[in-house]
Amino acid sequence: MLPREYNPKDIEQKWQKYWEKEQIYAFDSKSDKKPFVIDVPPPYASAGHLHVGHALHYTQFEIIARQKRMLGYNVHFAPCFDDNGLPTEKYVEQKLGISKKDVERSEFRKLCKEESKKVEGEYAEKVFKALGHSYDWKLLYTTISPEAQRISQISFLKLLAQGDCYRAEEPTLWCPYHQTALAQAEIEDIHRNTTLNHILFNTEDSKIEIATTRPELLPACVGIFVHPEDSRYTKLVGKKATVPLFGQKVPIMADEKVEKDFGTGIVMICTFGDKTDIEWWKKYHLPLKVCITNEGKMDKTTGKYEGMTIKEARKAVLADLKAEELLVKQEPLEQEIGTCWRCNTPIEFIVTKQFFIRTLAHKEALIKQARKINWHPDFYRKRFEDWTNNLSWDWCISRQRYYGVPIPVWYCKKCGEMILPDEQDLPLDPLETKPKTSCVCGSTEFIPEEDVFDTWMTSSMSPEIAVRWLEKPEHFEQLFPASLRPQAQDIIRTWAFYTILKAYLHFKSVPWQDIALGTYILDPKGKGMSKSKGNVVWADDLLKNYDVDTFRYWVGTAKWGSDVPFNEKDLVAGRKFLVKLWNASRFTLSHLENYTPKKPGLEPIDKWLLSKLNKVIKQSTENFKHYETSEAKQAAELFFWRDFCDNYLEIVKDRVYNPDKHEEKAIESAKYTLYISLLTTIKLMAPILPHITEEIYQSFFQQHEKTKSIHCSEWPEVKETFEEEEEAGDLLVEILSKVRQFKTEQKVSLKTQIELTLPKEQLEKLAPVLEDLKAVTRATKINEGNYEIKLQD
RNA sequence: GGGCCUGUAGUCUAGUGGCUAUGACGCCACCUUUACAUGGUGGAGAUCAAGAGUUCGAAUCUCUUUAGGCCCACCA
Numbered sequence: 099m100l101p102r103e104y105n106p107k108d109i110e111q112k113w114q115k116y117w118e119k120e121q122i123y124a125f126d127s128k129s130d131k132k133p134f135v136i137d138v139p140p141p142y143a144s145a146g147h148l149h150v151g152h153a154l155h156y157t158q159f160e161i162i163a164r165q166k167r168m169l170g171y172n173v174h175f176a177p178c179f180d181d182n183g184l185p186t187e188k189y190v191e192q193k194l195g196i197s198k199k200d201v202e203r204s205e206f207r208k209l210c211k212e213e214s215k216k217v218e219g220e221y222a223e224k225v226f227k228a229l230g231h232s233y234d235w236k237l238l239y240t241t242i243s244p245e246a247q248r249i250s251q252i253s254f255l256k257l258l259a260q261g262d263c264y265r266a267e268e269p270t271l272w273c274p275y276h277q278t279a280l281a282q283a284e285i286e287d288i289h290r291n292t293t294l295n296h297i298l299f300n301t302e303d304s305k306i307e308i309a310t311t312r313p314e315l316l317p318a319c320v321g322i323f324v325h326p327e328d329s330r331y332t333k334l335v336g337k338k339a340t341v342p343l344f345g346q347k348v349p350i351m352a353d354e355k356v357e358k359d360f361g362t363g364i365v366m367i368c369t370f371g372d373k374t375d376i377e378w379w380k381k382y383h384l385p386l387k388v389c390i391t392n393e394g395k396m397d398k399t400t401g402k403y404e405g406m407t408i409k410e411a412r413k414a415v416l417a418d419l420k421a422e423e424l425l426v427k428q429e430p431l432e433q434e435i436g437t438c439w440r441c442n443t444p445i446e447f448i449v450t451k452q453f454f455i456r457t458l459a460h461k462e463a464l465i466k467q468a469r470k471i472n473w474h475p476d477f478y479r480k481r482f483e484d485w486t487n488n489l490s491w492d493w494c495i496s497r498q499r500y501y502g503v504p505i506p507v508w509y510c511k512k513c514g515e516m517i518l519p520d521e522q523d524l525p526l527d528p529l530e531t532k533p534k535t536s537c538v539c540g541s542t543e544f545i546p547e548e549d550v551f552d553t554w555m556t557s558s559m560s561p562e563i564a565v566r567w568l569e570k571p572e573h574f575e576q577l578f579p580a581s582l583r584p585q586a587q588d589i590i591r592t593w594a595f596y597t598i599l600k601a602y603l604h605f606k607s608v609p610w611q612d613i614a615l616g617t618y619i620l621d622p623k624g625k626g627m628s629k630s631k632g633n634v635v636w637a638d639d640l641l642k643n644y645d646v647d648t649f650r651y652w653v654g655t656a657k658w659g660s661d662v663p664f665n666e667k668d669l670v671a672g673r674k675f676l677v678k679l680w681n682a683s684r685f686t687l688s689h690l691e692n693y694t695p696k697k698p699g700l701e702p703i704d705k706w707l708l709s710k711l712n713k714v715i716k717q718s719t720e721n722f723k724h725y726e727t728s729e730a731k732q733a734a735e736l737f738f739w740r741d742f743c744d745n746y747l748e749i750v751k752d753r754v755y756n757p758d759k760h761e762e763k764a765i766e767s768a769k770y771t772l773y774i775s776l777l778t779t780i781k782l783m784a785p786i787l788p789h790i791t792e793e794i795y796q797s798f799f800q801q802h803e804k805t806k807s808i809h810c811s812e813w814p815e816v817k818e819t820f821e822e823e824e825e826a827g828d829l830l831v832e833i834l835s836k837v838r839q840f841k842t843e844q845k846v847s848l849k850t851q852i853e854l855t856l857p858k859e860q861l862e863k864l865a866p867v868l869e870d871l872k873a874v875t876r877a878t879k880i881n882e883g884n885y886e887i888k889l890q891d
Numbered sequence: 892g893g894g895c896c897u898g899u900a901g902u903c904u905a906g907u908g909g910c911u912a913u914g915a916c917g918c919c920a921c922c923u924u925u926a927c928a929u930g931g932u933g934g935a936g937a938u939c940a941a942g943a944g945u946u947c948g949a950a951u952c953u954c955u956u957u958a959g960g961c962c963c964a965c966c967a
Contacts (some may be wrong), residue, residue, distance in 0.1 A: 287963085294967080310967055323967085357967080365967040372966070433966050472940085477895060481962060484894060488963060564955095594953085624960080655915090660896080661960075665903070670929090671915055677929050685926030732905075732914075747926075754926075835932095842921060842933040849924055 099687060100797050104454050104680040106645030106789065107657050107876065113229060113792045121233040122807045123167070125174045127573065134171035135580040136163055137561045137610055139593070140180035140241055143218040148225045150664060151619030151627060151643035153637035157653040158616050159726065160231045164785035165722045167232070168813040174577060176237035176564045177226060181214035182246075183553030184440060187501040189213065196499045203529060203548075210501045211242060224638055230646050230788050232809065239563055241556045242503075246563045247525035250503045252557040253600065254453075254495075255518060262456045262603050263495075265516070269376045270494055272448040273409075273438035274394025278498040281552060282491045286439040294361060296398045296427035297419060299339045301350070306331075306339065307426060309361025311433065313419065314411035315368035317344045317400045318389040323365045323378065331364065340423045341366075343415065351382060369448035373490070390446055392498075408446075432843040453505065453549075454492040457599060461486050464595075474614040475659040476726045477589060484597075485591045488763065493596070503548030512541035539884070544836040558596035561609045580610040587615045587659070596623035600698050604714050607825035614725045617656040619662045628662075635664055647787040648672040654731040654786040674788055675735065679783070682743050683794045686776045689754045695773050696800055701764050704771040704865035705820040706827025709745045710737060711775055716816045718782050727786070734782035742775055777803070778814045829863055830871045837875045839886045849878075855881040 141152065160175075167173045190206075190213050191197055198206050199551035212269060218240070226233060239246060257263035267494045271280045277407050292311050299306050299322070308322065319341045324331035348366075355364055355374060367375045378384065389400050396403040396411045403411045419425040436445045457464075462730040465483050496505060504527040508517040517533045519526055536542045556563075565577040576662040579601065585593055601609035609831055621633040628634065640649065651672030658663045672861065687697065700708070715739040721730035753760050753768040777799050788809060794806035805811040833856070843846050854877040856864070861882055864871060872880055878890055 104929095287966090308967075312967085355963095361967055367967085374965095374967080418898095431966090435966070475896095480895060484963060490941095591962085618961095620960095626960095657904095663903080665916090667916060668903075674915095678927070679931085681927035683926080688926075729905085736914080743926085744931085752924090819962060838932055845921055847924065848932065849922090849923055882927090 099691070100680065100684045100794065102684070104677055105205055105789075106647065106676070109793045110230065110646050112581075113789055113796075114227060116792075117232070117807065117809070118694070120806055120859045122809055123173075123175065124232045125176075126172055129172045131172035131744075133171060133174055133577055133579050134163075134166040134582070135174040135561075135565060135610075136176075137564060137580040137597075138176060138178055139585050140178040140239075140557060141221070141357045141558065142185050143179045143214050143221055148637040149619075149627065150635040150637045150640060152638075153225065153229060153649070154583075154584060154619055154656060154662075155616040156231065157229055157650055158656065158658070159582070160229075160581065161612075161650070161654065161721070161727055161785045162725065163679070164232055164586070164809060165813070167809065168781065168784065168811060170414055170812065174580075175233050175567065176239060177222070177231075177235060178238065178560070178564065178672060179214070179218045179221070179240045180553065180557060181210075181218065181242040182556055184497075186210050186214055186500060187499060188440075189217065190501075191562050192637045204527075206500050213242070214242065216537045216590045228638075228641060228646065231651070232788070236762070241563075244525050245566070245569060246556055246559075247503045247564050249559045249567060250657040251520055251526075253522075253559055253604065254505065254551070254569065255300050255874050256519070257603060260603070263453060264456070265451060265453050267449060267451045268454075269379075269447040269449050270452050271436070271491070272446045272450070273443055274392070274442065274446055275394055275441045275443040276438060276499070279448075279450060279494050279496060280445065281494045281554070282489060283493075283554075283595070284439050285436040285445060286442070287434045288433055288437050288442060292431050292433055294364060294427060294429050294431040295416060295419075296423045296429075297342060298426055299342060301334060301339045302337050302867045306334065308364045308366050310366060310368060310380050311431060312368065312371045312412070314396070314403075314408055314761070315371050315389065315452040316341055316366075316415060317346075317369075317396075318368040319344070319346065319348055319366050319389045320369055320384045320387050321348050321367045321378065321382065322350045323353050323356050323367060324350065324363060325356040325358045326354060326662045327357050327558040328356070328363055328390070342422070346387075353378060353381075369449075372447070376447060386449065388449065390448065390452075392448060394443075394446065395600060408444075452494050452632050453496040454494050455599070455603075457486075457489055457493050458491075460602065461489065461598065463602060464598055465587070467598050467608055470608050471598075471610065472632060474612060478590060478613075478615050478659065481587075482590050482594060485595065493552075493599075495555050496549040497552055498548075499550050502553060503556055504528060505547045505549050505551060507547040507548070508544035509539035510539060510541050511543035511545055513537060513539040516541065528802050530701060534637060554592055554596045557593055560597065560692055561601070562604075578605075579608050579807070581612060581866075584616055585613065587618060589617075597834070612725075615659045617658060618661045620661050622663050622665050624663050625662075635666075640666075640669075644669050644673070645676075646790075647676055649787050650786055650788070651675060651731075654729050657728050659726045676787070679741065679744065679787075679790060679794075681781075682738070682747065683776060683780075684786050685747065686772050687794075687798050690773060690798065692767060693769050693773065693864075696766075697764055698766040698770055700771070701767040702823045703746075703749055703827055703870045704767045705769055705823035706830075706867070707741060707775060708817075709820040709824045710741050710818045711778055712825075714818050715782070715814045717776065719813070719816070722785075731783070731786055734779060736782075740778045742779065745834065746771075746775070747873045748834075749830075750868050751804045752870070781808065781811060781814050784808050784811075806826060823866065826863055826865075826867050829860065830874075833860075833864075833871060834844070834874055837877075837887060844889060846889065851876045851878050852879055853881070853888045854891055855883045855888075858882055860885075 163173050163175045177832050182590055190210050273280050294309050294311055295313050296307050296309050299308055319636055334350045335352045337350050339350055366854045367378050370376050391397045394408055398404050398408045464486050468482050501843050506526055508521050508528050516538050561580045565574050567574045597609045601607050648669055652669050714733050718730040750768050753765055780794050784791040792808050
């Protein structure tokens, strides 16, 4: 039997240990049950400790895993970590106070692996296990593991072979801070105030005024454009202009893309200031004149400006222009510029050799694929489609970084030919391994590729990695596509996009049947939480003050796909519910001692409750199916609190406290109803509140139900409903409520005896439950006549 | 500039055509009642952002306006 005090900490620890020992959540690869595969988001283990938003997100779909398991699915729920890539690299550099440049690549990679492992261990214990998450830890994978690297590299080789991956020397999005190429998805626009500078250029016979925000790019100026119908300037077209300070002569051309009304209506094109520069550079076959290095500094072609940063050079160039009276006007300008999403450094366009995966050629196909997937909520599909339609670059997958999956390629020193390894030799690092054969030209000297993959190259294969595509092909056949991808909405353009792309390119398949976008947390004022704003609430701090089920109750109220502000007081409701569940269970179970469940003939009022219960089961089941966790929870909660506690328990007290007054079969009926309704309630709440429901289950139900945990018991099934009894019961409750109101107004105890007079048609309807009404309202007698409640003298 | 989401009591929230608009926190009053005072019962509190339209009937559907949020584009 349950103790009087509800002690969450003891209960949590006891059952978490038990679940682990008994392997309650193990995926059974030999089972013939239908699989349900969840494509879990691998968290960055470098984050140190966990943001309440992550805890919310990870718990939100963990609830789904539990419910599916109870529904009878063989749930494949693999924990994972993303420990490959920039964040880890930067974390290690910061934590150990080193720079990747001071250390050998292999040494640096080793340090990264060691640090990741430490953090992951902590994470697993302090976060996932503490929150009662039901992973099968035997399925753990990390994105830097040999298996994941192998999948990443094989994916690359296959795409290269089928022509969907290529290497090209192109102007590429470049982060001067991280000194690497980036993909379009890694660019974040920020708003900033800048200056528009009007600069004088000489033409053959006149002066023209050009407005630019990037005067430091003058040395890279290769042309000047005006609008073809701009009467002010048409006479200039075909002539040459001289770039101030640097002296190169550049052609003046016309293009419709020029905005006549912006600035002076004359644009200079530099290699490269923005995307239009690239477009025109290609369209008009202009020369390439680079002036910025990979580090974001002025290069040796810029003379006295060499070595200056972009900012310094801008200042210096402007000062020199001013001195020569070539700077005629400066005006403030607001603009949005593309920056690196991790460091917010403005991106540059730098010509480098990179590997790309084709996306532009597959836009339509990808949108079609996305339409085969169920999006929860559906409007996020639109965001995917918009993103896909607006793509203007293929996916650049090579990064000039140290820590990541190496690109498995060598180049022949003699003829430059690309040499690829055999699939069976993967994973490998070309810096550490040599090709097995000589080049077609006969040379045996090779230059290894030093770049690594974009981390999304690996993460985009998470459904394949999770079910061990290459290690267990038979597994893969059965478990791919996955059932569900839960993820955050801010990475639709990366994780969701690339995963859909890869599944399409490799298997002409969707990667999953469903994608569900989780809840996005905001601070109490409705602003996004971030470390830089200092408004982050940490999950481990919260768990010091609240028990896990209380936290999970709050998670259960959050609606998928929408934002929720975090207010600590919302946790109070959860605590109250748990105490209520505890006490109602104590009461119920105290009357079921030595009871063995057996379906008896049911009393009408018991049919009333069971009928309502069946409707709740139906609703909750439906809700869970559509990832409407909060609705499912609310349905169960309302039933429990209102129908079961407030009304039914009060009604049933007469039978359990005064058995002598009642027939044996009425008492059997009551006990059966108590048994079923409490068991069903805790089952409906089990996915959300795994600890308290397990405690209640184990303290009594387990001996009759046999399954070793509530979490592998069967999800309740909808049985019959009883419309007539429901009506009678509802009327009883209505009258009970009026009686309570009457007693409150009279300022008497609810125990006070009364005399009740009810109209004939109500009495007829109430006939099956009249004795229950009499007992619960403490009516000494019930008369027929005009409605009246009277205090007993 | 384009697209998407949201606007319901002091606060958060349910409700996508139909009884006096849901629930929680907070507030007020009463109730020592044998599960629970971390409780129970009852109450006050909302012109459902504004306007127009469709309809017998609108928080709910349509349009316009407005406020907030998000995504994308432009970015000389």
